[in-house]
Amino acid sequence: MNKRNWRRKKYSILKKKKKIKEKEKAQHPEEDEQKELE
DSSP states (O other): OOOOHHHHHHHHHHHHHHHHHHHHHHOOOOHHHHHOOO
């Protein structure tokens, strides 16, 4: 796999993870604040 494709793949994975995190944050905002305080 060449570097450009890898980079694109990496970013798409990061975007998916970010979306999932935002979804979880919307469902459990208190939990997220707890993690940030630690």
